[in-house]
Amino acid sequence: MYSFDYTKPTDLSAAVDSLGTEGAQAMGGGQTLIPVLKQRLSQPSILVDLSGIESLKGIRRMGDMLVIGAGTTHGAVAGSSDVSGAIAGLTELAGKIGDPQVRNRGTIGGSLANNDPAACYPSAALALGATIETNKREIAADDFFQGLYATALEEGEVITAVKFPIPVASTYQKFEQPASRFSLTSVFLAKMADGSVRVGVTGAGADGVFRHAGLEQALSANFAASAVDGVEVSAEGMSNDLHATPEFRANLVKVMTKRAVEALS
Amino acid sequence: MAKDSGIGAAVKRREDARFLKGRGRYTDDMNRPNQTYAYILRSWSAHATLNSVDTEAASAAPGVVRVFTGKDIEEAGLGGVPCGWEITDKHGEKMKEPPHPILAIGKVRHVGDPIAVVVAENYQQARDAAEMIDVDMTDLPAVVDMRTAETIGSAVHDEATDNLCYDWELGDGEAADKAFAEAAHITTLELINNRLVANPMEPRCAIGDYDEDADHYTLYTTSQNPHVIRLLMGAFVLSIPEHKLRVYAPDVGGGFGTKIFHYAEEAFVTWASAQLKRPVKWTSDRSEAFISDAHGRDHVTKAELAMDAEGKFLALRADTRANMGAYLSTFAPSIPTWLHGTLLAGQYLTPAVHVRVRAMFTNTVPVDAYRGAGRPEATYLLERIINKAAQEMGMDQAELRRKNFIRSFPYATPVALEYDTGDYDATLDAVMEMADYKGFEARKAESASRGKLRGIGLSCYIEACGIAPSSLVGSLGARAGLYEAATIRVNPTGSVTVMTGSHSHGQGHETTFAQVVSDALGIPADQIEIVHGDTDKIPFGMGTYGSRSLAVGGSAIVKAVDKVVAKGKKIAAHLLEAAESDIVFEDGHYKVAGTDKAKAFAEVSLAAYVPHNYPIEEIEPGLEETAFYDPKNFTYPAGSYLCEVEVDPETGKVEIVALSASDDFGNVVNPMIVEGQVHGGLAQGIGQAMLENATYDEHGQLVAGSYMDYAMPLAVDLPSFNVETAEGTPCTHNPLGVKGCGEAGAIGSPPAVVNAVVDALKDYGVDHIDMPVTPLRVWTTIQNASVKQAAE
Amino acid sequence: MSTISITVNGKQKSGDAQGNTLLVDFLRSELKMTGTHVGCDTSQCGACVVHVNGESVKSCSVFASACDGATVTTIEGMANDDGSLGVIQAAFQEQHGLQCGFCTPGMVMSIAEMLKNNPQPTEAEIREGLKGNICRCTGYHNIVKAAQSAAAALAGAAQAAE
Numbered sequence A: 001m002y003s004f005d006y007t008k009p010t011d012l013s014a015a016v017d018s019l020g021t022e023g024a025q026a027m028g029g030g031q032t033l034i035p036v037l038k039q040r041l042s043q044p045s046i047l048v049d050l051s052g053i054e055s056l057k058g059i060r061r062m063g064d065m066l067v068i069g070a071g072t073t074h075g076a077v078a079g080s081s082d083v084s085g086a087i088a089g090l091t092e093l094a095g096k097i098g099d100p101q102v103r104n105r106g107t108i109g110g111s112l113a114n115n116d117p118a119a120c121y122p123s124a125a126l127a128l129g130a131t132i133e134t135n136k137r138e139i140a141a142d143d144f145f146q147g148l149y150a151t152a153l154e155e156g157e158v159i160t161a162v163k164f165p166i167p168v169a170s171t172y173q174k175f176e177q178p179a180s181r182f183s184l185t186s187v188f189l190a191k192m193a194d195g196s197v198r199v200g201v202t203g204a205g206a207d208g209v210f211r212h213a214g215l216e217q218a219l220s221a222n223f224a225a226s227a228v229d230g231v232e233v234s235a236e237g238m239s240n241d242l243h244a245t246p247e248f249r250a251n252l253v254k255v256m257t258k259r260a261v262e263a264l265s
Numbered sequence B: 001m002a003k004d005s006g007i008g009a010a011v012k013r014r015e016d017a018r019f020l021k022g023r024g025r026y027t028d029d030m031n032r033p034n035q036t037y038a039y040i041l042r043s044w045s046a047h048a049t050l051n052s053v054d055t056e057a058a059s060a061a062p063g064v065v066r067v068f069t070g071k072d073i074e075e076a077g078l079g080g081v082p083c084g085w086e087i088t089d090k091h092g093e094k095m096k097e098p099p100h101p102i103l104a105i106g107k108v109r110h111v112g113d114p115i116a117v118v119v120a121e122n123y124q125q126a127r128d129a130a131e132m133i134d135v136d137m138t139d140l141p142a143v144v145d146m147r148t149a150e151t152i153g154s155a156v157h158d159e160a161t162d163n164l165c166y167d168w169e170l171g172d173g174e175a176a177d178k179a180f181a182e183a184a185h186i187t188t189l190e191l192i193n194n195r196l197v198a199n200p201m202e203p204r205c206a207i208g209d210y211d212e213d214a215d216h217y218t219l220y221t222t223s224q225n226p227h228v229i230r231l232l233m234g235a236f237v238l239s240i241p242e243h244k245l246r247v248y249a250p251d252v253g254g255g256f257g258t259k260i261f262h263y264a265e266e267a268f269v270t271w272a273s274a275q276l277k278r279p280v281k282w283t284s285d286r287s288e289a290f291i292s293d294a295h296g297r298d299h300v301t302k303a304e305l306a307m308d309a310e311g312k313f314l315a316l317r318a319d320t321r322a323n324m325g326a327y328l329s330t331f332a333p334s335i336p337t338w339l340h341g342t343l344l345a346g347q348y349l350t351p352a353v354h355v356r357v358r359a360m361f362t363n364t365v366p367v368d369a370y371r372g373a374g375r376p377e378a379t380y381l382l383e384r385i386i387n388k389a390a391q392e393m394g395m396d397q398a399e400l401r402r403k404n405f406i407r408s409f410p411y412a413t414p415v416a417l418e419y420d421t422g423d424y425d426a427t428l429d430a431v432m433e434m435a436d437y438k439g440f441e442a443r444k445a446e447s448a449s450r451g452k453l454r455g456i457g458l459s460c461y462i463e464a465c466g467i468a469p470s471s472l473v474g475s476l477g478a479r480a481g482l483y484e485a486a487t488i489r490v491n492p493t494g495s496v497t498v499m500t501g502s503h504s505h506g507q508g509h510e511t512t513f514a515q516v517v518s519d520a521l522g523i524p525a526d527q528i529e530i531v532h533g534d535t536d537k538i539p540f541g542m543g544t545y546g547s548r549s550l551a552v553g554g555s556a557i558v559k560a561v562d563k564v565v566a567k568g569k570k571i572a573a574h575l576l577e578a579a580e581s582d583i584v585f586e587d588g589h590y591k592v593a594g595t596d597k598a599k600a601f602a603e604v605s606l607a608a609y610v611p612h613n614y615p616i617e618e619i620e621p622g623l624e625e626t627a628f629y630d631p632k633n634f635t636y637p638a639g640s641y642l643c644e645v646e647v648d649p650e651t652g653k654v655e656i657v658a659l660s661a662s663d664d665f666g667n668v669v670n671p672m673i674v675e676g677q678v679h680g681g682l683a684q685g686i687g688q689a690m691l692e693n694a695t696y697d698e699h700g701q702l703v704a705g706s707y708m709d710y711a712m713p714l715a716v717d718l719p720s721f722n723v724e725t726a727e728g729t730p731c732t733h734n735p736l737g738v739k740g741c742g743e744a745g746a747i748g749s750p751p752a753v754v755n756a757v758v759d760a761l762k763d764y765g766v767d768h769i770d771m772p773v774t775p776l777r778v779w780t781t782i783q784n785a786s787v788k789q790a791a792e
Numbered sequence C: 001m002s003t004i005s006i007t008v009n010g011k012q013k014s015g016d017a018q019g020n021t022l023l024v025d026f027l028r029s030e031l032k033m034t035g036t037h038v039g040c041d042t043s044q045c046g047a048c049v050v051h052v053n054g055e056s057v058k059s060c061s062v063f064a065s066a067c068d069g070a071t072v073t074t075i076e077g078m079a080n081d082d083g084s085l086g087v088i089q090a091a092f093q094e095q096h097g098l099q100c101g102f103c104t105p106g107m108v109m110s111i112a113e114m115l116k117n118n119p120q121p122t123e124a125e126i127r128e129g130l131k132g133n134i135c136r137c138t139g140y141h142n143i144v145k146a147a148q149s150a151a152a153a154l155a156g157a158a159q160a161a162e
């Protein structure tokens, strides 16, 4: 690691102030950032650890919304009865991220801000139509994710919470990459109150997380595994690496979607 | 009744307490006063001319003590990293053996080749300064694929313009050809034995510590065989005589072969500590380990099996290309030859076997022994082609094997080995019972009802362990003897210190060796201390690899114990006023046969050190004996494994639902430890079959260079294993009757897994799939097979 | 550079840490507690697992400064007061759950948390709970058995205490 200063403010405004420093970087749970720093791929001047800020933590239900503080760990989400009672798919998702130690530290805010193409949370944010709340504004999930590791966040902008509309039913079907155990191709499927079905796909897209319009239409019209068969999922635009070809990923999108439908039927 | 001590008892390990309390002492846990830290700048190019290495800025950076490059090594006249085995090729010529400088000189030959070392006050400063080194390189075409290496027109070494290290053969080619000409059925198979990274959980580490006053060097290192390192490094690289060099390998966090070899970093820190008059420490991180620890396997083979109409094997031919990587690592040349070609008879009466091996230089990390070393490659080849033959001939996989089993011992194979003993039917019967082979069809139907494809795969392996008589291996090209040494020091009050040349890095020698000595001397194990790993304490040793510790190291201990007892008898005869020939040693007592006159072991020991009443004319005081044991032959553990898998045809995911193993290890000293060794071997074999693949791209970049892309087996990937050690056929030529168990699991399991997957996919017309059977590979195989079937 | 203080295994310890000093380096280099190991640089192997404020973490992926004032438990703190092996440690020895011992500290710490949260885990839950710990020696078979037998021993002890 390069050397840098470290600060752990206890309130948001102090954090935002520190993040105004040239070269400052925010840290949530550090479960992505620290490995990156070890590889010397990032050279912050000062690291602003957000984990001491209580106001960024916690889960609360607000009407038909579930609000999760950006600093809430994956473990806290996975273990919360508020979450499982409202959005079962999120419980599944958070419980399948990494391992217990990663879940004890890693945060939802960090995961969304990082927008790793193989990360789990972005698929839920997209599929549920979440709103990302920052210290400056609210951003719709559809506008938030902007390609690999790219988001709408501006320099020094901090995610404070994520607001998830509560669906009728939801599930997360994860197919793991054999080595990293991140998503090779996973699907978050949500049945919304208005009868629409939304499908968020992570791990597959060459440009990162996406919603699949064809699958959404077919399932909104007929919520059955067989409806998936008729949908063409193209390999075009899928990423290619050691662990999966675009064709295999396209196949997995369908298979995981079907399994999601079966899980909810 | 189960024994609770001595040979055969599942004694709990005495080394555990320190590890469980966090008090193990691994190399990186040690620090020397006034120590400096080395960071190695490694090549990021696979193949390039090294035009210049400018270290000026780095040398001036904060905390930097000195920066070293290949030029310094050249000027100091240091030797290269030596190779310990010379192969003579089929034309009678010596293999090509290009130099392996400890820091690159003139050229870099693989990603990870060390270019320069920064030594600084701390690790961070060393690494910071390394970024200031200006390296000017001109890339050359990388040689990556063994199959095109001969013709690519780019040479890893000038000494081998066709990148061929040697072209070797074994067996009677003419007899094999003749048998093929007469065969009723011929099965052919091309397969790849995937490249693996050993990945012991403790990364390598080395501390060089030069004592100016005594003109004495100490190397602390993560090694499986400190004496071998002392020999190779002292004699060939640094010209330090043995008495001036101590090599100490304390607790070592796993080896699996990759910590056998002498590495450049060890030589560097030892040498640099004398240059700087300060200790120098280097600790590898995991990313560095991927590009600097020797890799394993990496063969491409075409095999053919000739049979008569009933399925009797007539001949086997194998043509293998084996990857050596960019330089010859310590034992590399011997692995695809004498540890691979010689194993191709397997458990079968194949009258003619011929094997050709071409060893290739490529711009990749050197390849050497990894758990099993050559024997897994041989077993995979054989056990896969037999299953393919069974599939083609519509025969049961177990029946075809049984038709061809060797049943009479000793048996001389057509590939230079003589099996002393074995009972292959016994382990096959046992495993079929354990795995409920008969009930498979019902389980398959049940899986099918859930949309899953179930398959069952058999593998019957043999291995050659305790690698054997020094005279034989010498004639095959080994540049060292392969005996083992032990000293038994009986202390005056009768406690015993055992100095063994074997090295424990997980095998539990402190426990098992004490069991052996406890049994032999009839004293409690807590009176026995096992010392290993330190060249200053142990007379000599060849270390631990090739499942040799008990078979060879244990035999040396038994020999030394015998010498102790022989001397003890002389002393006892004197004390008991009896003839030496009347003294028997039993249950820790020297007895006059046929009387109740006896002296306890401790009484005789005391007399040896307090020789008041002592046959001083006849024998010296003291009771300490050293023995060297040079085995007469290899030992031949063997066994049968059955693997059952479920394949998800939609995702290609393979799940191992059961793995049963029946092994014949001869006599067993500690069944608990033996089973543990099998479990670990199984996990590594399954890792090879299902997950692990050290993939290079065409530019020579290691794409699977971290745990993010190199899939290590986790607990979730594996089932609980069904392991039984058979009653066994004791080895006939070592005193303990033991055969070695460390590698069996890694040798027997890969073909069992792949055979099971092929069995699961056979309805698609699939008859082979390469390792690892990842979801991508299985799914793609199914897709291609379905397209082919549709077309037919 | 700043001085931080941490309660490690019940004892107050302080030492110097830079902004980028990892907890594992602080433990190993500054406090000379070398039972916690480093087996990778991608936060995947778990050789470094310790507990911070009662939760298992990978100490290679937490800054020492972030633990200023925290309570940390390491493998060195898992034995009984009289120095005898604690329940989980004893189960590892009993079931031969370790070979080279390098992964073992992390394994013990992960299992300690697992059993606290789920006192009677199934085999599948144990395997899933060890997702952050790599062992290259044992094939996990005996580690799983050690976790099961520790669970049984802890349940027995809890019952006896009632």
Ligand SMILES: Cc1cc2nc3c(=O)[nH]c(=O)nc-3n(C[C@H](O)[C@H](O)[C@H](O)COP(=O)(O)OP(=O)(O)OC[C@H]3O[C@@H](n4cnc5c(N)ncnc54)[C@H](O)[C@@H]3O)c2cc1C
Residues within 6 Å of the ligand: A025, A026, A027, A028, A029, A030, A031, A032, A033, A034, A050, A070, A071, A096, A097, A098, A099, A102, A105, A106, A107, A108, A109, A110, A111, A113, A114, A116, A118, A119, A120, A121, A153, A157, A158, A159, A160, A180, A181, A182, A183, C042, C043, C044
């Ligand atoms: C072994 C391992 C396995 C993993 N497996 C998975 C997996 O299966 N699925 C998965 O989805 N993830 C996985 N992860 C990643 C994990 O979920 C991380 O926790 C997560 O991606 C990042 O969250 P964090 O809080 O740790 O963020 P950090 O690592 O602290 O930060 C990540 C990035 O986000 C920024 N950031 C952090 N918080 C905020 C904020 N509130 N506002 C703005 N920017 C912020 C940081 O500046 C940084 O750029 C794994 C990680 C590891 C080490």
Ligand code: FES
Residues within 6 Å of the ligand: C037, C038, C039, C040, C041, C042, C043, C044, C045, C046, C047, C048, C049, C058, C059, C060, C061
């Ligand atoms: S050292 Fe590997 S996870 Fe911490």
Ligand code: FES
Residues within 6 Å of the ligand: B201, B253, B254, B506, C097, C098, C099, C100, C101, C102, C103, C104, C134, C135, C136, C137, C138
């Ligand atoms: S015991 Fe060696 S890595 Fe687990």
